[in-house]
Amino acid sequence: MGDLNMDTAQMKKDLESIKKSLREGQAALRDLQCSLLFEAYRKYNTNRSLKYLSRGELAMLPEFIECMIIASRQVGPFLNKHPQASNFNVSSPVGDIVSSVNKHEDYTFSSDMRKRGFSVDGNARGLYDWHDRSIHLQMGATLGHAIHEGVHSFSSFTTEMPVFLSTLGSFLYEGVTQVFTDQVISDHQWDAANHGYQDEVTCAKAFLREFTAIVVANAYFRRQVVPLAEAVARKLKINLDQLRRLKDIQTNGRSGRDLCEKLGYI
Ligand SMILES: [Zn+2]
Numbered sequence: 001m002g003d004l005n006m007d008t009a010q011m012k013k014d015l016e017s018i019k020k021s022l023r024e025g026q027a028a029l030r031d032l033q034c035s036l037l038f039e040a041y042r043k044y045n046t047n048r049s050l051k052y053l054s055r056g057e058l059a060m061l062p063e064f065i066e067c068m069i070i071a072s073r074q075v076g077p078f079l080n081k082h083p084q085a086s087n088f089n090v091s092s093p094v095g096d097i098v099s100s101v102n103k104h105e106d107y108t109f110s111s112d113m114r115k116r117g118f119s120v121d122g123n124a125r126g127l128y129d130w131h132d133r134s135i136h137l138q139m140g141a142t143l144g145h146a147i148h149e150g151v152h153s154f155s156s157f158t159t160e161m162p163v164f165l166s167t168l169g170s171f172l173y174e175g176v177t178q179v180f181t182d183q184v185i186s187d188h189q190w191d192a193a194n195h196g197y198q199d200e201v202t203c204a205k206a207f208l209r210e211f212t213a214i215v216v217a218n219a220y221f222r223r224q225v226v227p228l229a230e231a232v233a234r235k236l237k238i239n240l241d242q243l244r245r246l247k248d249i250q251t252n253g254r255s256g257r258d259l260c261e262k263l264g265y266i
Pocket residue numbers: 148149152174177
């Protein structure tokens with residue numbers, strides 16, 4: 001009996017050390033892959049239209065976007081247990097954040113997205129569809145827009161609806177997505193991204209200041225949305241049910257603007 005216990009203990013130790021080596025090997029491989037991609041895309045900048053990318057560069061976009069995001073000093077640390085992130089996660093290769101990246105003509109974009117059940121706002125140049133984890137971009141979209149969609153892909157685990165969106169509405173969801181996108185871009189010393197989400201970003205920045213970057217990022221990337229929802233409800237002196245109804249109010253076909261106004265941010 002004693003011997004059997006010893007063997008089991010040794011086997012466990014061996015397994016742990018194999019797992020550790022695998023993780024280290026995978027991290028080294030990812031770093032190498034990422035540095036090659038950074039080299040390949042260095043000739044472009046944030047606001048370069050995707051139509052200038054070669055077929056191969058377009059195909060490598062999920063890998064490149066993930067490298068940008070996980071190597072970001074400000075955003076990367078929130079992804080270290082994310083099922084779709086390759087960092088510290090042996091089973092998830094680089095680029096596994098989405099199933100596909102699809103290009104659409106600018107003028108057919110909104111009708112193409114309607115067929116997927118989404119009504120897109122005029123500022124959207126792309127869309128992340130969590131049902132099948134696909135990214136959709138207009139031909140005229142930029143690398144900055146692609147990174148924005150990549151950030152969206154980390155706001156949901158597998159194929160569920162992002163809880164940040166369902167709890168706080170589209171306005172804050174887009175604003176916070178753009179703030180994280182801007183952080184990723186500035187962490188790599190790229191030019192600031194052009195986008196149409198000025199009001200959303202104004203609201204999101206005030207929201208991040210008030211409820212802290214950690215609490216907001218935990219809700220966005222790690223589904224820990226309850227502490228944030230409770231803090232928002234407390235500040236507005238309403239209950240969670242009233243918060244849900246408030247964020248559901250539609251302005252020009254989108255939810256969440258009223259919540260930003262009630263919070264006094266816009
Ligand atoms: Zn978006």
